[in-house]
Amino acid sequence: MELSKREKIILRAIVNHYTKDGLPVGSKLLANQLPMRVSSATIRNEMVYLESLNLINKTHSSSGRVPTIKGYRYYVDHLIQPNPINKNDEDIIQKTLNGNFSKMDEIVKKSANILSDLTHYTALTLRPEQNNVRHLKGFRLVALSNYQVMAILVTDNNEVQNQIFNISKSISGDQLEAVVRLINDKLTGMSIPDVIKKLQTEIPAEITKYIHTPSGFLSTFNDVLDKAARNQFYIGGELNLLNFTDSSNTKELKSIYSLLDKTDDVSKFIDNHDGPVSVKIGNEIRNHLFNHYSLITGTYDAGQFGKGIIAVLGPTRMPYSKVIGIVSAFREELAKKLITYYNNYYHR
Amino acid sequence: MELSKREKIILRAIVNHYTKDGLPVGSKLLANQLPMRVSSATIRNEMVYLESLNLINKTHSSSGRVPTIKGYRYYVDHLIQPNPINKNDEDIIQKTLNGNFSKMDEIVKKSANILSDLTHYTALTLRPEQNNVRHLKGFRLVALSNYQVMAILVTDNNEVQNQIFNISKSISGDQLEAVVRLINDKLTGMSIPDVIKKLQTEIPAEITKYIHTPSGFLSTFNDVLDKAARNQFYIGGELNLLNFTDSSNTKELKSIYSLLDKTDDVSKFIDNHDGPVSVKIGNEIRNHLFNHYSLITGTYDAGQFGKGIIAVLGPTRMPYSKVIGIVSAFREELAKKLITYYNNYYHR
DNA sequence: TTTAGCACTCACATAACACAAGTGCTAAGG
DNA sequence: CCTTAGCACTTGTGTTATGTGAGTGCTAAA
Numbered sequence: 001m002e003l004s005k006r007e008k009i010i011l012r013a014i015v016n017h018y019t020k021d022g023l024p025v026g027s028k029l030l031a032n033q034l035p036m037r038v039s040s041a042t043i044r045n046e047m048v049y050l051e052s053l054n055l056i057n058k059t060h061s062s063s064g065r066v067p068t069i070k071g072y073r074y075y076v077d078h079l080i081q082p083n084p085i086n087k088n089d090e091d092i093i094q095k096t097l098n099g100n101f102s103k104m105d106e107i108v109k110k111s112a113n114i115l116s117d118l119t120h121y122t123a124l125t126l127r128p129e130q131n132n133v134r135h136l137k138g139f140r141l142v143a144l145s146n147y148q149v150m151a152i153l154v155t156d157n158n159e160v161q162n163q164i165f166n167i168s169k170s171i172s173g174d175q176l177e178a179v180v181r182l183i184n185d186k187l188t189g190m191s192i193p194d195v196i197k198k199l200q201t202e203i204p205a206e207i208t209k210y211i212h213t214p215s216g217f218l219s220t221f222n223d224v225l226d227k228a229a230r231n232q233f234y235i236g237g238e239l240n241l242l243n244f245t246d247s248s249n250t251k252e253l254k255s256i257y258s259l260l261d262k263t264d265d266v267s268k269f270i271d272n273h274d275g276p277v278s279v280k281i282g283n284e285i286r287n288h289l290f291n292h293y294s295l296i297t298g299t300y301d302a303g304q305f306g307k308g309i310i311a312v313l314g315p316t317r318m319p320y321s322k323v324i325g326i327v328s329a330f331r332e333e334l335a336k337k338l339i340t341y342y343n344n345y346y347h348r
Numbered sequence: 349m350e351l352s353k354r355e356k357i358i359l360r361a362i363v364n365h366y367t368k369d370g371l372p373v374g375s376k377l378l379a380n381q382l383p384m385r386v387s388s389a390t391i392r393n394e395m396v397y398l399e400s401l402n403l404i405n406k407t408h409s410s411s412g413r414v415p416t417i418k419g420y421r422y423y424v425d426h427l428i429q430p431n432p433i434n435k436n437d438e439d440i441i442q443k444t445l446n447g448n449f450s451k452m453d454e455i456v457k458k459s460a461n462i463l464s465d466l467t468h469y470t471a472l473t474l475r476p477e478q479n480n481v482r483h484l485k486g487f488r489l490v491a492l493s494n495y496q497v498m499a500i501l502v503t504d505n506n507e508v509q510n511q512i513f514n515i516s517k518s519i520s521g522d523q524l525e526a527v528v529r530l531i532n533d534k535l536t537g538m539s540i541p542d543v544i545k546k547l548q549t550e551i552p553a554e555i556t557k558y559i560h561t562p563s564g565f566l567s568t569f570n571d572v573l574d575k576a577a578r579n580q581f582y583i584g585g586e587l588n589l590l591n592f593t594d595s596s597n598t599k600e601l602k603s604i605y606s607l608l609d610k611t612d613d614v615s616k617f618i619d620n621h622d623g624p625v626s627v628k629i630g631n632e633i634r635n636h637l638f639n640h641y642s643l644i645t646g647t648y649d650a651g652q653f654g655k656g657i658i659a660v661l662g663p664t665r666m667p668y669s670k671v672i673g674i675v676s677a678f679r680e681e682l683a684k685k686l687i688t689y690y691n692n693y694y695h696r
Numbered sequence: 697t698t699t700a701g702c703a704c705t706c707a708c709a710t711a712a713c714a715c716a717a718g719t720g721c722t723a724a725g726g
Numbered sequence: 727c728c729t730t731a732g733c734a735c736t737t738g739t740g741t742t743a744t745g746t747g748a749g750t751g752c753t754a755a756a
Contacts, residue, residue: 026718039730044719062718062736102513102568138492144502145486147693150510154492160512162498165450166693220450239605242598250590257587345495345514374749387699392750410705410749 001053001074009034010046012079014056015067019319024064069282069316072294076279076320083321085329089118093330097337104128104305104341105159109234111310111334116237118326121244121314122260123236124270127159128300128308128338135191141180149180153224155192165220175210182206196225233266244315245292256289270311273299277328282316292316296323298331302338310334349401349422357382358394360427362404363415367667372412417630417664420642424627424668431669433677437466441678445685452476452653452689453507457582459658459682464585466674469592469662470608471584472618475507476648476656476686483539489528497528501572503540513568523558530554544573581614592663593640604637618659621647625676630664640664644671646679650686658682 003011013034017025027047031040047065050056055071058064067075085093096114101107108127115123138154144164152162186203187195199221238260245253259265269285277298282291290313297311310331312323351359361382365373375388375395382391395413398404403419406412415423433441444462449455456475463471486502492512500510534551535543547569586608593601607613617633625646630639638661645659658679660671 024718028718040718041720041730041732042728045729048720058719060718060737062720063738064718102511140490140492142488142490142500144488144500144508148502148508150500150508152490152492152498154496160492160496160498162510163450164508239602242601247596247598253590254587372749376749388749389699389701389751390697393698396751406750408706410751411707412749 003050003074006036006038007046007050008079009036010043011050011055011067011071012075012081014050014065015071015075015079018066019317022317024059024066026064029064069284072281072316072320073284076281080321080324083319083325085325089326090329092118093333097333101341103160104338105232107334107337107341108308111330112234112236114236115310115312115326115330116240118330119312119314119323120237120240121312121318121323122238122240124233124260124266124309124311124313125236126233126267126270126309126311128302128305136187136189136195138189139184139187139195141183143177143180151220151224161224163220163224178210179207182210192225196222233263233270235260241313244317252289259287259289269295270297270309273297273309276331277324279320279324294318294320296320296327298327300331300335300338302335302342304342305338308334351398351422354384354386355394355398356427357384358391359398359403359415359419360423360429362398362413363419363423363427366414367665370665372407372414374412377412417632420629420664420668421632424629428669428672431673433673437674438677440466441681445681449689451508452686453580453582455682455685455689456656459678460582460584462584463658463660463674463678464588466678467660467662467671468585468588469660469666469671470586470588472581472608472614472657472659472661473584474581474615474618474657474659476650476653484535484537484543486537487532487535487543489531491525491528499568499572509572511568511572526558527555530558540573544570581611581618583608589661592665600637607635607637617643618645618657621645621657624679625672627668627672642666642668644668644675646675648679648683648686650683650690652690653686656682 010030013030014025017023017029027040027043030043031038034043047056050071051058051065053070054068055074056065057068057071059066093114096110097107099110101110105127108125112123112125115125135156136153137156138152140152140154142150142152144150147167148164149167150162150164152160154160183203186206187198190198199218204218238257241253241256245256247253269280269287269290277296280295280297282294285293285295292315293313294316295311295313297309299307299309301307310327312327314323358378361378362373365371365377375391378391379386379388395404398419399406399413401418402416403422404413405416405419407414441462444458445455447458449458453475456473460471460473463473483504484501485504486500488500488502490498490500492498495515496512497515498510498512500508502508531551534554535546538546547566552566586605589601589604593604617628617635617638625644628643628645630642633641633643640663641661642664643659643661645657647655647657649655658675660675662671
């Protein structure tokens with residue numbers, strides 16, 4: 001699909017206006033405002049052509065034009081003018097990321113908040129993932145009392161998971177201590193696949209020396225492994241959806257919120273990228289709930305931590321160039337911050 | 349304020365109708381429907397009196413009547429007819445509370461979800477609190493690696509808090525081990541006030557034997573103590589606010605949501621009770637944001653765990669008798685469940 | 697004290713109308 | 727051949743008038 005120079009200017013102007021004001025854009029407005037001197041009739045003629053290509057639309061037979069999904073797509077791919085982040089926003093990122101964090105996850109979580117503050121949309125952040133198989137760096141059991149045990153698991157990306165579980169009355173303190181020692185000895189330092197294998201084969205047999213029915217133990221270990229394996233993500237500004245979603249449709253809104261609660265579903269549509277910053281518009285998100293939303297995702301490369309994803313969810317009618325600018329800048333700052341963080345605490 | 353029998357019947361009917369349909373209630377409707385045989389004119393006369401007492405209101409000069417806050421209050425205090433929970437809801441409570449929980453908090457959290465499902469409103473639950481000063485039952489430091497430490501704190505209500513913190517490069521593994529031993533020896537078993545005192549006096553001095561600037565350590569301990577001391581609460585069905593809040597007013601809605609995020613504020617208006625189940629209507633909640641909301645709170649006595657609170661937040665126009673029935677039943681079931689739970693795991 | 701009757705009020709729905717913004721089309725001009 | 731002035735046409739929006747229905751307060755009679 002090849003557009004003439006003038007058609008491009010017109011389409012760009014339509015998208016710019018519409019994302020700014022949210023009102024259909026008419027030919028007269030553009031005639032008075034475009035860089036070149038043309039009459040509104042000429043613009044109307046061009047608009048007919050753009051509409052025939054399904055790049056723009058009318059809301060009713062005599063209204064101004066509005067971009068279609070395809071129009072936004074063309075705009076983002078060919079017409080967008082870069083809008084680098086402004087100094088002020090840059091400062092906010094710098095300042096906020098420079099807090100004191102005691103866990104990598106806290107930085108990623110905070111990032112979701114900053115990103116939503118900057119864009120006034122909803123932000124999602126996924127912590128970095130190593131692409132190789134994850135190994136178990138440490139596995140501890142701490143007996144808190146004679147009926148409560150905390151399982152602590154450290155993976156080689158330095159993530160820590162922990163979970164408390166209770167032990168039924170039938171186990172004595174001594175038995176427990178024995179099991180703690182047994183498991184610490186056997187599993188610490190192993191790779192996760194190995195841990196899972198052992199949990200199903202060797203370990204149960206060993207444990208029965210001390211405890212008759214060890215199923216409670218084992219299911220807890222699996223829980224913790226699960227938690228560690230799952231792609232956790234953080235959300236910032238979820239209430240911002242209220243700002244631009246047609247609030248009459250409560251049902252749809254609730255569906256979206258409950259979708260945002262499900263880790264698996266979210267990472268599904270946040271995933272697969274082309275390039276460092278990618279834009280998905282409306283039905284390109286492949287979920288009918290998001291037909292009027294767009295998703296700007298960016299990857300960040302946090303060195304030893306691996307690669308992570310940040311994303312902004314807003315209306316299809318969003319100022320793409322501004323949001324893309326923010327996401328671009330943010331992915332770089334976040335990467336820098338995490339690498340510094342890694343060097344400060346992990347590299348020795 | 350004394351009402352005649354007939355006035356009571358009329359007021360009750362008005363509240364019942366209005367909470368059911370949300371439409372102003374007119375005199376003709378009531379005339380055809382009340383137990384006694386009276387004309388609409390008579391009812392109108394009575395209504396004038398009820399309105400003079402500020403128990404009911406008109407939405408405009410020729411509309412039917414609507415209860416005022418004072419009217420709801422009178423209804424709840426004098427006119428309400430008990431509506432015990434139905435078998436089906438009862439079953440749901442039983443079944444859901446009978447899951448397998450590994451932490452007392454999980455039960456309290458789940459309760460918020462059940463309660464909101466049953467009422468279709470928003471539910472808040474506070475975990476039980478012992479009213480005496482809390483003691484520190486156990487305090488552990490677990491070195492996960494030579495740069496990460498997990499602090500674990502167990503209070504005498506068997507709550508466990510934990511937090512991970514990083515140690516700057518300047519500390520060696522040996523130093524760390526020494527500090528871990530020191531702190532475990534000195535603080536385990538003490539009461540919280542004592543712990544705090546020691547953290548400010550004795551401990552810093554001791555630690556400096558091993559580490560030059562122990563301020564990082566100490567602030568983390570304080571963080572964890574803080575977390576344990578705070579009244580945590582859980583929310584279920586927060587999105588249900590969308591069902592009955594005038595969704596045009598996005599701003600107010602956001603204020604409410606951000607209020608519900610703040611522990612202190614929430615426990616403030618959930619607190620102070622009269623009796624096992626209490627009802628606060630509109631401005632009685634003492635926060636202008638809730639002028640069109642009512643709050644049904646119930647206490648539950650979980651034996652050794654102490655006493656906790658459950659609450660349902662809905663519109664002033666809610667079916668009080670049904671919701672009160674549910675809260676009443678729930679507080680008892682939850683108490684039972686927690687006592688059983690305690691006996692199974694803690695009492696030996 | 698109750699009630700039938702009636703005039704009155706007000707929200708709500710509907711239709712009629714003008715208006716503004718925008719369109720497509722046509723015909724003339726560069 | 728492209729551009730544009732002009733014009734008829736469409737549609738959303740806002741205003742006004744008008745009718746209807748549910749409800750009220752008041753009065754006068756039972």
